């Protein structure tokens with residue numbers, strides 16, 4: 210584990226109200242999951258605000274602030290409980306972050322900027338996933354980026370482990386909701402047409418057994434696309 214992740218995890222945990230189980234989860238999530246750092250690297254040099262769609266307790270937003278990123282952040286999630294907690298923390302400790310209860314199918318009003326969607330897209334039906342990618346195409350301007358992490362549907366043991374984990378977290382009530390629809394890689398790639406987007410994707414398993422991949426989708430400008438740093 211690297212020292213930066215350890216420092217950020219301790220800083221973020223210290224902002225939350227005491228709760229041994231939840232704060233233990235936050236600590237281990239930030240220490241072990243490389244996704245927040247990957248989003249930071251993709252947006253670090255961008256002047257655009259970020260919409261974190263399906264933001265949960267706001268951990269990505271807090272991670273970005275702890276990294277020193279000062280751009281505007283809007284986080285939305287269906288869970289009122291998580292958004293209330295995220296707001297509680299943001300109001301006390303972080304500047305320029307708005308949280309709202311909202312379905313990812315509705316962007317924040319008037320939002321134009323970068324989008325992150327970490328471990329959320331598979332809660333949407335396949336047709337809704339395609340609609341969401343169209344929505345991203347509307348809100349991300351040329352030169353902007355969408356960073357998306359999802360588990361992929363394939364024939365690997367990692368995919369089986371991911372499905373089992375989803376059943377488990379639903380069973381204990383950590384996440385509520387209907388069917389899970391893990392996309393195939395080509396279904397995500399087709400959501401970002403080559404004429405307007407350049408898509409790079411790679412495994413982002415961290416120290417988990419899950420079949421997670423990160424897609425960094427850069428919207429082309431007339432001159433090309435903005436290469437993530």
Ligand SMILES: C[S@@+](CC[C@H](N)C(=O)[O-])C[C@H]1O[C@@H](n2cnc3c(N)ncnc32)[C@H](O)[C@@H]1O
Nearest residue numbers: 263264265286287288311312313327328329332
């Ligand atoms: C696995 S958590 C990921 C949270 C956050 N993105 C992160 O990486 O820390 C999935 C989140 O998606 C939210 N979610 C699921 N379906 C949603 C929808 N249709 N609209 C908004 N949020 C949704 C859940 O409430 C949950 O907080």
